Amino acid sequence: MSVGLEHYLVLSAVLFAIGLYGALSKRNTIAILLCIEIMLNAVNIALVAFSRYVAPEMLTGHVFAIFIMAVAAAEAAVGLAIIMAIYRRKGTVDPTDIDSMKR
Amino acid sequence: MNLDLLAPEISLAATAVAVILLDLFAQRKGLLAIVSVIGLAVSAGFTIAMYGDPSRTIFNNTLAVDNFALFFKLLFLGIAALVILSSVDYVSKFTRFRGEYHALLVLSALGMMLMATATELITIYVSLELASISLYVLAGFLKDPKSSESSMKYLLLGATASAVLLYGMALVFGTTGTTQLGEIAQQVQTLGVQGVIDNPALILGIVLLIAGFGFKIAAVPFQMWVPDVYEGAPTPITAYLSVGSKAAGFAVILRIFSTAFGLPNWLSLDWGIVFAVLAAIGMTVGNVSALPQTNIKRMFGYSSIAQAGYLMVGLAAMGVASVGETIGQSTILFFLLSYAVANLGAFIAIIAITNKIDSDLIQDFSGMFKRSPLLALALTVCLVSLIGMPPAAGFMAKFYIFSGAVQNELLWLVIIAVLNSVISAFYYLRVVKVMWLGEPASAEKVPSSGALRVALTLTSLGVLALFIFADPIIKAAESAAKMFGS
Numbered sequence: 001m002s003v004g005l006e007h008y009l010v011l012s013a014v015l016f017a018i019g020l021y022g023a024l025s026k027r028n029t030i031a032i033l034l035c036i037e038i039m040l041n042a043v044n045i046a047l048v049a050f051s052r053y054v055a056p057e058m059l060t061g062h063v064f065a066i067f068i069m070a071v072a073a074a075e076a077a078v079g080l081a082i083i084m085a086i087y088r089r090k091g092t093v094d095p096t097d098i099d100s101m102k103r
Numbered sequence: 104m105n106l107d108l109l110a111p112e113i114s115l116a117a118t119a120v121a122v123i124l125l126d127l128f129a130q131r132k133g134l135l136a137i138v139s140v141i142g143l144a145v146s147a148g149f150t151i152a153m154y155g156d157p158s159r160t161i162f163n164n165t166l167a168v169d170n171f172a173l174f175f176k177l178l179f180l181g182i183a184a185l186v187i188l189s190s191v192d193y194v195s196k197f198t199r200f201r202g203e204y205h206a207l208l209v210l211s212a213l214g215m216m217l218m219a220t221a222t223e224l225i226t227i228y229v230s231l232e233l234a235s236i237s238l239y240v241l242a243g244f245l246k247d248p249k250s251s252e253s254s255m256k257y258l259l260l261g262a263t264a265s266a267v268l269l270y271g272m273a274l275v276f277g278t279t280g281t282t283q284l285g286e287i288a289q290q291v292q293t294l295g296v297q298g299v300i301d302n303p304a305l306i307l308g309i310v311l312l313i314a315g316f317g318f319k320i321a322a323v324p325f326q327m328w329v330p331d332v333y334e335g336a337p338t339p340i341t342a343y344l345s346v347g348s349k350a351a352g353f354a355v356i357l358r359i360f361s362t363a364f365g366l367p368n369w370l371s372l373d374w375g376i377v378f379a380v381l382a383a384i385g386m387t388v389g390n391v392s393a394l395p396q397t398n399i400k401r402m403f404g405y406s407s408i409a410q411a412g413y414l415m416v417g418l419a420a421m422g423v424a425s426v427g428e429t430i431g432q433s434t435i436l437f438f439l440l441s442y443a444v445a446n447l448g449a450f451i452a453i454i455a456i457t458n459k460i461d462s463d464l465i466q467d468f469s470g471m472f473k474r475s476p477l478l479a480l481a482l483t484v485c486l487v488s489l490i491g492m493p494p495a496a497g498f499m500a501k502f503y504i505f506s507g508a509v510q511n512e513l514l515w516l517v518i519i520a521v522l523n524s525v526i527s528a529f530y531y532l533r534v535v536k537v538m539w540l541g542e543p544a545s546a547e548k549v550p551s552s553g554a555l556r557v558a559l560t561l562t563s564l565g566v567l568a569l570f571i572f573a574d575p576i577i578k579a580a581e582s583a584a585k586m587f588g589s
């Protein structure tokens with residue numbers, strides 16, 4: 001059995017689902033941030049696989065994946081900075097405790 | 104290479120850099136706002152100079168300079184300038200980072216302008232993130248826990264939404280082999296009816312795209328972040344989020360769905376119905392949840408969910424319209440313009456009032472007419488426009504968008520929308536009632552800076568002008584939307 005496009009897509013879909021589940025259920029904001037990174041990397045796998053099998057003469061998918069990595073790094077930096085700010089003010093990073101505006 | 108076509112964007116990026124550098128040397132921080140507004144005006148000048156020229160594309164078809172993009176560029180520049188003018192009082196409370204505040208505002212306006220210009224998925228994603236990441240930081244700019252909390256919620260949910268959006272883009276790329284909107288349209292057309300039905304990955308991709316952009320425009324069921332983020336963010340940023348980020352989301356949706364997926368008529372019919380159902384739910388959820396709110400910023404959060412619902416009536420009309428008809432697109436453009444003017448005007452008045460009374464509660468607005476008649480009058484005009492009553496811009500916008508929907512046999516949706524407008528009158532007018540009939544808590548006047556007064560005058564006159572002189576502006580919206588008809 002050779003590894004084909006389907007295998008990569010199944011891997012990507014499973015990773016994406018794991019990331020989405022984690023992002024919605026984790027009790028620690030840093031873990032949520034990591035789960036979002038898992039989702040983005042699932043997208044990267046799908047993009048590179050598509051690029052290899054669907055449009056091999058173009059590098060569009062690879063370029064897209066590189067852009068996603070760069071933007072994800074910026075997003076993670078901002079995210080960690082905001083989590084630091086929250087921790088200094090509230091002493092917790094548990095999203096269920098960060099609910100001063102719920103009513 | 105036609106770099107001069109990018110002059111508005113380049114000058115705006117230069118403005119942002121100049122503001123950060125100036126912040127290092129300037130002693131009088133008021134200069135920063137002046138430089139930012141001048142930069143925005145220069146960029147608007149370049150944009151106006153290009154208006155009406157034939158459509159052109161640059162950078163290998165990744166950016167399009169056409170009337171549609173230029174219309175949105177002017178809208179974003181105007182919004183950013185009004186937000187900067189209205190935050191002059193507000194930022195004087197910050198001891199540090201005033202340069203960053205202005206630079207981030209300008210950069211997110213740049214991101215939104217690129218969103219309206221982009222015609223390729225990678226470019227759309229990068230410009231969307233440029234706009235969003237700046238807004239995440241701005242939402243957390245205050246040093247109180249509420250602001251940090253709103254910024255964290257915005258970031259986590261926004262990043263999840265962009266991951267969903269990206270998965271949709273990856274699937275669309277995988278099924279069509281290209282990220283270029285025009286080429287996607289060709290591929291979808293060659294696939295044909297049976298080809299797309301046999302291709303669930305493409306359908307899933309389109310659904311995920313709707314979900315990702317639905318977050319940006321605060322459409323149900325992706326609206327959960329709105330009330331918390333609006334309440335905690337600094338008030339000028341709430342104003343900016345409610346109009347800028349929504350308009351940018353609609354700009355991208357209009358471009359993607361009327362170029363890439365608009366061509367086979369039955370496909371656009373399908374997503375048109377999806378938008379119609381989401382519009383009906385969104386209006387109802389937004390208006391009903393706004394009724395019991397006591398915090399004015401939170402109330403505006405729910406009201407902006409409802410307004411997104413009205414706007415999606417236009418998207419639905421665009422989906423079910425026959426090929427070549429652009430009534431849906433042009434009604435959305437006009438509605439966005441009048442919503443931006445009215446909502447910004449309301450927020451500018453709220454900024455001035457809450458700065459003085461130091462409270463966001465509606466009951467504390469009591470007797471504001473006796474303390475500051477002009478502010479109360481301007482806020483009333485803007486609220487009347489948001490309800491959609493004459494003599495204000497909102498009436499023309501709602502009339503126009505609903506008549507577009509009726510022409511396309513969406514009468515049931517229009518009936519729901521009109522019923523919703525009646526519900527919305529209830530909570531908007533409650534604010535008016537408190538201001539005009541309530542007893543003032545003190546006799547003190549509400550002070551405001553000259554810049555804020557200029558911004559408030561412009562918006563309240565704009566609300567009236569869009570009602571009286573609606574015709575030429577509707578013509579401009581129609582000419583901007585016309586490119587989607589051919």
